[in-house]
Amino acid sequence: MLWSLTKWNHKLSTTRLVRWWLRMTVLDRFILVAISNFLFLVYSFFTFILWLMNYGGKALSGAMDSDLFSSFASAAVPTGIKFVLGLLNFVSGVAVFFEFVFLIYAFGLSVFFVIDLVWDYVGTRRDLANIASKEDVLLSTRGEYMGGHPSLPHARFVYLIISGTQKSPYVGIILPGFHPVEYKIPLIDITDAKTGVDEKFGKPGIFNFSLTSITPSVWKGNRTAINIEYSLTGRKYIVEIGSFIRGNDEAQMWKNYLVCTRAEADTNEKPYGQWKSLPEKEKKAAKK
Numbered sequence: 001m002l003w004s005l006t007k008w009n010h011k012l013s014t015t016r017l018v019r020w021w022l023r024m025t026v027l028d029r030f031i032l033v034a035i036s037n038f039l040f041l042v043y044s045f046f047t048f049i050l051w052l053m054n055y056g057g058k059a060l061s062g063a064m065d066s067d068l069f070s071s072f073a074s075a076a077v078p079t080g081i082k083f084v085l086g087l088l089n090f091v092s093g094v095a096v097f098f099e100f101v102f103l104i105y106a107f108g109l110s111v112f113f114v115i116d117l118v119w120d121y122v123g124t125r126r127d128l129a130n131i132a133s134k135e136d137v138l139l140s141t142r143g144e145y146m147g148g149h150p151s152l153p154h155a156r157f158v159y160l161i162i163s164g165t166q167k168s169p170y171v172g173i174i175l176p177g178f179h180p181v182e183y184k185i186p187l188i189d190i191t192d193a194k195t196g197v198d199e200k201f202g203k204p205g206i207f208n209f210s211l212t213s214i215t216p217s218v219w220k221g222n223r224t225a226i227n228i229e230y231s232l233t234g235r236k237y238i239v240e241i242g243s244f245i246r247g248n249d250e251a252q253m254w255k256n257y258l259v260c261t262r263a264e265a266d267t268n269e270k271p272y273g274q275w276k277s278l279p280e281k282e283k284k285a286a287k288k
Contacts (some may be wrong), residue, residue: 001119007084013156102161138162148239224248
């Protein structure tokens with residue numbers, strides 16, 4: 001749900017809170033909700049103890065006001081006890097107030113977690129299925145763009161695709177919106193601006209893939225990111241993407257698909273297994 005509400009606005013999509021929530025796996029979010037509810041139960045238990053003590057204190061205060069108590073104790077004793085009971089009553093009231101605040105937080109977080117889980121599973125995966133159903137899209141997912149593209153200075157979550165034609169495939173970074181913006185990283189550099197070998201940047205058209213572990217997740221292990229290294233007009237760029245919607249296994253699959261997509265473009269040989277090849281030629285726009 002958070003993705004669906006913020007993906008339309010670039011400024012909202014780049015905020016830390018949005019990226020922190022989307023970066024977490026379902027297990028991460030479940031643990032966060034479970035810990036919040038557990039702490040609420042612990043706090044509620046101690047609040048209930050304070051309430052019982054306060055209830056007993058009120059009974060004691062009523063007894064002190066009776067003539068029977070005053071006949072056995074001096075006036076200084078009831079005065080001191082009443083101060084303690086008054087303080088206990090105040091602390092109990094504050095504890096009950098914060099319990100309601102904590103209840104709203106724990107209940108709200110739990111409801112948000114369930115709605116977000118269902119909404120993300122249905123809505124986001126439906127969007128990805130619609131994107132992947134196109135003839136010129138080989139693979140689609142949602143991931144976190146962390147940086148490296150010369151036109152995208154802000155890290156945020158995006159839709160990622162492998163698209164183009166069989167002879168000219170590319171990785172697409174799509175910023176969702178009413179008018180989606182797509183940034184392309186060519187798998188094969190078809191420009192001939194430079195044909196020699198540059199000792200600093202290497203041969204134009206170089207395109208390497210690597211996997212790396214990045215910032216640990218909230219509760220466990222490391223997250224895997226794909227580093228895409230390519231050259232454009234003699235300048236080397238490394239685009240880093242991670243936090244795939246289906247986890248680390250999908251990052252590995254994307255690396256394999258990128259390698260095979262480029263190999264098919266080079267050799268014209270279809271990779272083994274269930275493979276969807278990109279079209280050989282780009283379709284011309286329909287004439288109006």
